Amino acid sequence: xxxxxxxxLLEALRCGSITKAAEExxxxxxxxxxxxxxxxxxxxxxxxxxxxxxxxxxxxxxEMLPGIEEMVACERxxxxxxxxxxxxxxxxxxxxxxxxxxSTLLPGILADFNRDEPDVKVNIMVGSRDExxxxxxxxxxxxxxxxxxxxxGFDWMPLLRDPELAILPEDFPTEGMEAFPMEDFHKxxxxxxxxxxxxxxxxxxxxxxxxxxxxIVESPDNxxxxxxxxxxxxxxxIPKLTIPSYAVKIxxxxxxxxxxxxxxxxxxxxxxxxxxxxxxxxxLKSYGRENL
Numbered sequence: 671x672x673x674x675x676x677x678x679l680l681e682a683l684r685c686g687s688i689t690k691a692a693e694e695x696x697x698x699x700x701x702x703x704x705x706x707x708x709x710x711x712x713x714x715x716x717x718x719x720x721x722x723x724x725x726x727x728x729x730x731x732x733e734m735l736p737g738i739e740e741m742v743a744c745e746r747x748x749x750x751x752x753x754x755x756x757x758x759x760x761x762x763x764x765x766x767x768x769x770x771x772x773s774t775l776l777p778g779i780l781a782d783f784n785r786d787e788p789d790v791k792v793n794i795m796v797g798s799r800d801e802x803x804x805x806x807x808x809x810x811x812x813x814x815x816x817x818x819x820x821x822x823g824f825d826w827m828p829l830l831r832d833p834e835l836a837i838l839p840e841d842f843p844t845e846g847m848e849a850f851p852m853e854d855f856h857k858x859x860x861x862x863x864x865x866x867x868x869x870x871x872x873x874x875x876x877x878x879x880x881x882x883x884x885x886i887v888e889s890p891d892n893x894x895x896x897x898x899x900x901x902x903x904x905x906x907x908i909p910k911l912t913i914p915s916y917a918v919k920i921x922x923x924x925x926x927x928x929x930x931x932x933x934x935x936x937x938x939x940x941x942x943x944x945x946x947x948x949x950x951x952x953x954l955k956s957y958g959r960e961n962l
Contacts, residue, residue: 674808675709676738678702679717681822686724696819749809763950766795766805767815767892770911771933775830775957776815781836783953790946799866806936812947813954814936817868821936827951828934829958832909834872835922837895839902842921849926852879853859859884859904863895868931869957872907875929876895898918934958 678695682702685691692699717731727735769775772794775850780792795805803819805811818826835925836850852875865873885904887895892912899906900919909931913922935954941947 671712671741672709673742674804675705676742676788677807679709679738682706682718682725683727688720689724694788694820694822696803696817696821696933697800725788731750745962752809761942762791762793763813763946764793764795764805764811765813765815766797766802766811766948768799768802768817768933769796770832770909771815772796773914774911775933775961779957782956783950787949788945788952790950799868802936806938812937813950816936817866817931818934819867819936823939824870824936825939826934826936827954827958829954830871830933830961831930832911833928833930834869834907835910835913836925837899837908837913838921838923839899839905840919840921841902842905844921845921847923849925849928851926852881855879855881855905855907860897861885861887861906863887863892863906863908864889868933869909871931872929874938875925875927876923926936929941 676867678691678697681695682688682691685694687924688702689699691697692702695702697705705719713730713734715730716728717734718725719728729753756866765776765780777792780794781802781900783790783792795801795811797805799817799819802814802816803821806814806819806821806824815829836855838844838850856879859879860883862876864887885898887898889895892908893907893914895908895915896917898904900917907925907929910922911933913920935951937947937951941951
């Protein structure tokens with residue numbers, strides 16, 4: 671049984687609403703609902719009753735609650751014990767990040783850290799927003815570099831503003847253009863990628879201008895969107911860091927009005943008690959001062 675699903679259930683109960691719990695934990699509502707439904711399917715009976723007043727435990731859920739709370743608490747104690755043992759054996763830092771972050775800003779940060787801390791091992795995991803949240807909550811990751819998530823017991827530090835750019839086919843006429851007006855998306859087929867929660871600014875801008883997509887791409891990364899633009903199917907707007915250096919058959923322009931997302935690091939409160947984590951956080955702070 672996945673302890674993370676149990677943690678999600680307890681958080682939903684604390685909030686009294688799946689929607690509110692999703693907002694506080696940084697999940698999508700559908701992702702949190704899926705986790706709870708999956709847990710109930712695994713057990714074979716419902717744990718929650720959903721009605722107009724919110725959510726509350728079913729009869730079976732009330733019977734299960736003490737065991738669920740005990741299992742979550744036990745998992746947390748095991749994670750803390752494992753960290754204590756690792757500290758005795760030689761520190762291993764676990765860092766997770768968005769795909770775009772792992773291939774752009776993370777290598778430079780790690781290179782600087784490695785020069786000062788050559789004996790520290792670093793485990794690197796790459797995943798989506800929901801995966802980063804799961805790795806933080808279950809103790810797999812010490813640091814998650816991506817968009818801000820609101821999790822109890824975790825802090826956030828901004829590192830970089832990543833602008834959204836219009837991406838256009840290679841032969842798109844851009845002579846004399848310094849930026850791409852948002853209203854011009856109405857003139858061309860718009861390819862809409864998945865905008866993660868940290869791209870709420872872009873979501874609001876698309877809504878404000880009434881831009882209706884002709885194509886919607888449900889993909890964890892923007893590679894399919896870029897290929898569609900390269901093929902001249904339409905135009906789109908994606909964060910600068912998600913555009914790989916090998917995407918040579920497109921043009922990019924800043925948006926007018928400008929728009930972007932803030933990337934940073936989420937980390938557990940109290941990590942300053944760990945000298946190794948403290949030194950890594952110091953490198954991240956230095957990077958943030960230089961790039962914000």
